[in-house]
Amino acid sequence: MAASLSFKRSDSVAESMPEALRQSRYQMKRCFASYVSKGKRLMKNQQVLEELEKSMDDKVEKTKLMEGLLGYIIFSTQEAVVLPPFMAFAVRPHPGIWEYVKVNSNDLSVDGITAAEYLKLKELIFDEKWAMDDNALEVDFGAFDQSTPHLTLPSSIGNGTQFLARFLSSKLNENSESMKPLLDYLLALNYRGENLMINSTINTVNKLQTALLLGKADVLGLPDTGGQV
Structure with missing residues (x-):
């Protein structure tokens, strides 16, 4: 994809995505409305792509978007968490590099989030009570990782x-x-x-x-x- 040539390793998805969304704001508003209309869920890359394509009826605009920076980010998305009105993306823009962003479907605002914050949102899909429990068991495997x-x-x-x-x-x-x-x-x-x-x-x-x-x-x-x- 052409956009990958301009998306450098030093670029941040959280910083680049807002401008990419603004370039196709009308189409993206429709797309994100479709994403969140089905309630909270976990989406894999193929589902994200398919719903994006279904929400766009203008073939010229669709081609432009898919070949642009936003298309590259979507193609690099491994999975997405939908918690209306928000949608969080786990993006791997380069091999071994992960970024996490949260988009508000109402105004298309974008916030960068940590891996821990993304996992917390993911937990909310399956067990909201457990995910919000500050005393829930958490296991840190870092101690086993120090000498590896x-x-x-x-x-x-x-x-x-x-x-x-x-x-x-x-x-x-x-x-x-x-x-x-x-x-x-x-x-x-x-x-x-x-x-x-x-x-x-x-x-x-x-x-x-x-x-x-x-x-x-x-x-x-x-x-x-x-x-x-």
Whole structure:
């Protein structure tokens, strides 16, 4: 889409979307009225696109919008939360980059929101009482994430298995005895008696190291997909 060429990685959806909406204000008022008319719900990308196209009867205007910045934002929307009169969008404008915005269907005003705020709106669809409870249980997995490496380059997306195999095998080579807790953790991961990560026969650090090295060789032998998912 042509608009993607002008939408830079430094651009903010929250800052760019208001002007994009103003350029097709009449059509967008009709579109958002259609979105919120069915009440609160969760919409996937295809639903958002289909309802947008149905609300526009002017083919020339539709083509102009879909090939413009607003079309790019809508195409980049992974899902949307509808809570009349508001609609919140989870947008991935670039690989690995997420933004969240909330649009008021009455005046098309746009506000940038955090991931936590978006999730709270999403919870309101399914259980309003629980979502508004300040004492509701929340689990923070950040503590488990501190020592785990992260893929920071968009070109690395799609190569997570290869990256993880390299990371684990390098750690095992550094100090095999220190990796015993990791082995125990992987063995303990199961669902209804079925192992999730490794076979129960891999019960020593040396066996795990060998399995990872073999897995690494298999992954490296796969065709290069250019980092695409």
